[in-house]
Amino acid sequence: MIPxxxxxxxxxxxAIALRRGLGPSxxxxxxxxxxxxxWPEGCVDHPVVDIGDVSFGPDVSIGKNxxxxxxxxxxxxxxxxxxxxxxAPAVSAAIGSIGAIGVRxxxxxxxxxxxxxxxxxxxxxxxxxxxxxxxxxxxGLADMLSDPGxxxxxxxxxxxxxxxxxxxxxxxARAAFAPSLITIxxxxxxxxxxxxxxxxxxxxxxxxxxAEEHWSNHTDAGVxxxxxxxxxxxxxxxxxxxxYRARAASNLLAAFLCEEGTS
Numbered sequence: 001m002i003p004x005x006x007x008x009x010x011x012x013x014x015a016i017a018l019r020r021g022l023g024p025s026x027x028x029x030x031x032x033x034x035x036x037x038x039w040p041e042g043c044v045d046h047p048v049v050d051i052g053d054v055s056f057g058p059d060v061s062i063g064k065n066x067x068x069x070x071x072x073x074x075x076x077x078x079x080x081x082x083x084x085x086x087x088a089p090a091v092s093a094a095i096g097s098i099g100a101i102g103v104r105x106x107x108x109x110x111x112x113x114x115x116x117x118x119x120x121x122x123x124x125x126x127x128x129x130x131x132x133x134x135x136x137x138x139x140g141l142a143d144m145l146s147d148p149g150x151x152x153x154x155x156x157x158x159x160x161x162x163x164x165x166x167x168x169x170x171x172x173a174r175a176a177f178a179p180s181l182i183t184i185x186x187x188x189x190x191x192x193x194x195x196x197x198x199x200x201x202x203x204x205x206x207x208x209x210x211a212e213e214h215w216s217n218h219t220d221a222g223v224x225x226x227x228x229x230x231x232x233x234x235x236x237x238x239x240x241x242x243x244y245r246a247r248a249a250s251n252l253l254a255a256f257l258c259e260e261g262t263s
Contacts, residue, residue: 071110
């Protein structure tokens with residue numbers, strides 16, 4: 001590592017200033033579980049701003065219409081938190097599919113989102129979550145993902161109550177502790193369904209279905225799956241083809257839609 005390229009911050013303002021001073025390749029690090037995957041032979045090859053000592057406030061707080069989750073909260077702590085289990089059980093359940101308990105005891109919510117490959121991103125997108133940044137304040141999660149900049153993510157805000165039905169699925173090559181090939185989520189409310197994909201090499205995004213192609217106009221899962229697959233852009237890698245990823249995601253999302261239409 002280049003001398004001076006690992007800096008420790010103690011406040012959000014200091015963290016942002018350090019990152020800007022270290023250049024565009026610098027990254028924030030808390031748990032470090034995602035960053036380490038990209039370090040060749042375990043060696044850090046980019047500047048790091050260690051934010052482990054920065055205070056982000058309580059892990060979980062709840063208001064009348066929102067659940068606020070600290071970006072520094074460890075995933076396992078969130079999974080087991082009584083408030084999260086009570087008002088956002090889908091979030092607690094989804095966290096349980098992420099890595100082994102040792103990983104979840106280190107990994108943070110902010111790291112899962114900032115990594116972009118984090119499995120929680122599609123779920124939070126369909127829940128209408130907002131990101132709370134130190135400089136940019138509250139904005140839609142999709143906006144933050146498309147333009148993260150060098151702001152420091154402080155928290156994630158989830159509107160309450162959650163939609164009446166929420167679905168989440170992580171498609172992997174093995175039953176447990178495996179990286180996702182693709183992750184999907186769906187939510188259903190009076191405003192209609194929201195579908196999202198992400199995980200692994202798949203860029204997290206809401207799946208766009210136009211009004212003319214609304215799910216309620218179709219009852220055949222095969223037709224819906226074919227329709228959805230045209231809206232999914234999934235790349236190939238050493239673990240799977242993009243075609244397989246798109247097919248798996250579209251079949252699952254179509255099944256969710258059909259179940260909702262017949263319930």
